[in-house]
Amino acid sequence: MNPIAEYSYHATDPGAFRSENQDALISRPSLGVYAVADGAxxxxxxxxxxxxxxxxxxxxxxxxxxxxxxSAIRQSIAHAHDTLRQAADECDDPRGAAATTVAVLLLEGDYFVVLWVGDSRVYLLRDGELIQLTHDHTLVQQMVDSGAIMSREGRNHPHANVITRAVGSSDPELAIDKRTGTVLPGDRFLLCSDGLLKTMDDDEICHALGQGGDVAAAMVATALRRRARDNVSAVVVVRP
Known part of the structure; x- marks a missing residue:
């Protein structure tokens, strides 16, 4: 059992224009495990x-x-990767293999671990500062990192949806990035799909994440009011 209690909220919606929700999420406070996945x-x-x-x-x-x-989380992601790759081998579909992003938060006592593949993100709100804990596996992020474009140009770039790493990709061995840190009282974590990021900027996320009540539902509602064109998912975890 996770010895220090936190509480969480979660919400997901297909968005204003899509009939199917290709996002999925999990919130298991008893294990301190939270995750968001976004089907490619x-x-x-x-x-x-x-x-x-x-x-x-x-x-x-x-x-x-x-x-x-x-270790079990890593093995679970690797197993899912193998399952999706095997399905792709057995079904030659011109649309490409089934693939997905995933972002995971594990809380244990005063420590956190973040694992991720793709462009679903994890943020930490601490003392009024919003910290992005993940680093996108996208073509646009590679361009930003190389200095080819400015970060602000990436938001509306024509290749903004191109991910460079995914669960179910053709790579036999899946690289899963990790970040660790200490949890402090009052910390708030947000896990989200990129559908939320297309409708709210960092300042708006920072403000919304600091509010009371069901913050995840409020963020998704904001995205829908702004006519989100993609599926939208959010998991918010609060350490009292």
């Missing part, structure tokens, strides 16, 4: 891909010690 748009059965990785994480048993819990 334009590929075959992105919804199934997102659910595959989230279901794998959800199957982690209760009662594992911290080190085994982290």
């Amino acid at each position: 748009g334009g590929h075959r059965d992105g919804r199934w891909a997102a659910n595959t990785v989230i279901d794998a994480i959800a199957a982690i048993p209760e009662g594992l010690p911290p080190s085994q819990r982290l």
Whole structure:
């Protein structure tokens, strides 16, 4: 069991223009495990891909010690990757293999671990400052990192939706990035799909994340009022 209690909110919606929600999420306070997945748009059965990785994480048993819990999450993501790749090998679809992003937050006592693949993000709000804990695996982020474009140019770039790493990609071995840190009282974490980021900038997210009540539902509602064109998902975790 996770010895220090936190509370969480979560919300997801297909968006203003899509009939199917290809996002998936999980919130398991008893394990201190939270995750968001975003089925890769334009590929075959992105919804199934997102659910595959989230279901794998959800199957982690209760009662594992911290080190085994982290290992189990990694193994779950790797297993989902293999499942999606095998399905792609068995079904030659011109739209491409089913693939998905995933972002995971693991809380254990006074420490956190973030794992991610793709462009779903994890943020930390601490003392009024919004900190992005993940680094997007996207073509645009590579261009920003190389100095080819400015960060502000990436938001509306024509290749903004091109991800460079995904669960279910053709790579036999999936690289999963990790970040760790200390949790302080009052910290608030946000896990979200890129559908939210297309409708709210960092200043707006910072303000919304600091409010009371069901913050996740409020953010998704804001995205819908702004006619979100993509699926929108948010998980908010608060350490009292």
